[in-house]
Amino acid sequence: MITQNPLPNLTFEPMHSCDLQEVIKIENECFEDPWSEIYYMLSLKRPRSYEYFYVARREHTIVGYIVFSILYEAAHILNLAVPTAYRRQGIGKYLLTSALEMIQAHDGREVFLEVAVSNLPAQYLYRQFGFRICGIRKNYYGRYKDAYVFRKGVETHAV
Numbered sequence: 590m591i592t593q594n595p596l597p598n599l600t601f602e603p604m605h606s607c608d609l610q611e612v613i614k615i616e617n618e619c620f621e622d623p624w625s626e627i628y629y630m631l632s633l634k635r636p637r638s639y640e641y642f643y644v645a646r647r648e649h650t651i652v653g654y655i656v657f658s659i660l661y662e663a664a665h666i667l668n669l670a671v672p673t674a675y676r677r678q679g680i681g682k683y684l685l686t687s688a689l690e691m692i693q694a695h696d697g698r699e700v701f702l703e704v705a706v707s708n709l710p711a712q713y714l715y716r717q718f719g720f721r722i723c724g725i726r727k728n729y730y731g732r733y734k735d736a737y738v739f740r741k742g743v744e745t746h747a748v
């Protein structure tokens with residue numbers, strides 16, 4: 590997929606089982622309560638038609654990934670991560686832009702996601718793309734760890 594490319598040689602590609610070692614390392618680095626390797630493994634082995642697992646790769650290194658679903662008109666960003674060493678270089682924006690392009694191409698009309706109330710960097714990122722808070726889920730990430738629900742209409746996704 591061709592989209593704005595913040596770093597030289599950066600590509601947006603489907604995630605494969607052989608990527609899992611790198612992905613799990615990033616997942617464990619980025620999240621207090623990471624998705625398990627077995628979950629990724631099963632998801633890639635028995636893909637669901639509405640779920641998308643994509644990585645950003647620079648040369649041979651995975652520098653981030655995004656997981657999203659598209660069910661009829663409604664899409665959901667389920668996971669997004671960039672390892673610490675590669676942050677603030679535009680990779681998060683690149684992953685989100687690429688996912689939103691795919692959602693638009695699949696006739697998605699609105700996109701939802703949950704983000705921890707305490708996760709300000711991710712909230713700044715989503716706000717740049719026009720996401721706005723439409724709800725709150727109490728204790729979503731554990732006790733006293735609430736999540737905002739963010740939503741945006743796809744037709745307005747330009748940054």
Ligand SMILES: CC(C)(COP(=O)(O)OP(=O)(O)OC[C@H]1O[C@@H](n2cnc3c(N)ncnc32)[C@H](O)[C@@H]1OP(=O)(O)O)[C@@H](O)C(=O)NCCC(=O)NCCS
Pocket residue numbers: 619620668669670671672675676677678679680681682683703704705708709710711713714715717
């Ligand atoms: C959120 C995350 C994916 C951003 O990735 P990134 O590659 O660093 O993001 P980008 O470089 O594309 O930055 C995009 C925008 O995000 C915001 N942002 C990112 N990191 C930020 C920080 N530490 N402080 C403030 N704003 C930040 C800024 O608005 C930035 O735009 P700018 O550079 O023009 O100011 C990354 O920090 C991450 O993986 N965090 C841990 C996992 C996580 O929280 N995932 C989201 C779960 S909902």
